[in-house]
Amino acid sequence: MANEAAWIKSEKANLEVGPTEKYAPGPHDILIKTHAIAFNPLEASIQKLAIFPITYPAILGSSLAGTVEAVGSAVTAFQAGDRVAASRSPTTIGDKRYGAYQRFALAASSSAAKLDPAVSFADAVSVITNVRTAAAALSVYLGLEKPVLDAAAPPARNEKVLIYGGSSSLGALAVKYAVDAGYAVTTTSSAANRALVEGLGPKHVLDHTVGAEALGKGLVALGPFDANGGAGSWYTVLPSMGPESLPEGVERRFQSFSSVLGEEGNQELRRWLVEVYVPEGLKRGKLGMVKVEKVKGGLEAIQGALDRLFARVSGTKLVLEL
Structure with missing residues (x-):
């Protein structure tokens, strides 16, 4: 079967579906036949606002799941036919071969998780990228312990943790990760997503629609928050979109959090994520998942999904099945 992709051919252009080659995996890569693609808000911002410099034409997309078509010469953990979910490495953003918006895509074998037959591609792809971001932000940057999947109850810890936006797909995964590690x-x-968020087990859920002043007072009353990665640090997954007013002494810290998983000191965490936490967490229903909404229409439907994300989607993860 020939390959086909949804291309962005110039800055801020709409996607166009067209042919591309079927790639040969490098020594440490796997070639995946795509069965499901998940959409992340950052991808919509890259397309609509060109917030990162990339070379055009390009193939976007960071989350895919499917079956292994071929493996590189140095790959031993996977073989053809394996069911996997994979997240695009930040180092491959400029390489079209690794974009998720195509029928066959390459992935670094170190970024892929093998899936139990009972786990759907849609569920797996909905978490594979954001769980890496959540784990890196919480365990690397904030220094939190990892959750223990086998524990009957999480270990009780005294530290308080603030995670803003618990109803987003990333926020829900982060809340569950920290709760299952024993943090308050x-x-x-x-209000619309409160039941979903409360089901993740946080100690407190505040309504963020009450206004900045009232919300700020509520957060101050529940603080101080201990695991903050350094006083005055605000860790965020989006860059500033324009002028903003921050309290004195508070610094916005935006970066590709998951990129640190490739560093030498974080290899154990990366392996645990793809070999244990993701496959076992999905199998046991232990991950903080929001509702998955399946998008229909093939690669041609990707532009519509990005349009919806840019307009804002809450409490739901959009997933395209091929």
């Missing part, structure tokens, strides 16, 4: 989590949600 405070998070935010709208």
Whole structure:
């Protein structure tokens, strides 16, 4: 079967579906036949706002799941036919071969998780990228312990953790990660998604629609928050979109958090994520998942999904099945 992709051919252009080659995996890569693609808000911002410099034409997309078509010469953990979910490495953003928006895509074998037959591609792809970001932000940057999947109850810890936006797909994964590691989590949600967020087990859920002043007072009353990665640090997964007013002494810290998983000192965490936490967490229903909404229409439907994400989607993960 020939390959086909949804291309972005110039800055801020709409996607166009067209042919591309079927790639040969490098020594440490796997070639995946795509069965499901998950969409992340950052991808919509890259397309709509060109917030990162990339070379055009390009193939976007960071989350895919499917079956292994071929493996590189140095790959021993996977073989053709394996069911996997994979996250695009930040180092491959400029390489079209690794973009998720195509029928066959390459992935670094170190970024892929093998899936139990009972786990759907849609569920797996909905978490594979954001769980890496959540784990890196919480365990590397904030210094939190990892959750213990086998524990009957999480270990009790005294630290308070603030995770803003518990109803987003990333926020829900982060809340569950910290809760299952034993931390007292405070998070935010709208009334519409409160039941979803409360089901993740945080100690406090504040309504973020009450206004900045009232919300700020509520957070101050519940603080101080211990695991903050350094006083005055605000860790965020989006860059500033324009002028903003921050309290004195507070610094926005934006970066590709998951990129640190490739560093030498974090290899154990990376392996645990793809070999244990993701496959076992999905199998046991232990991950903080929001509702998955399946998008229909093939690669041609990707532009519509990005349009919806840019307009804002809450409490739901959009997933395209091929």
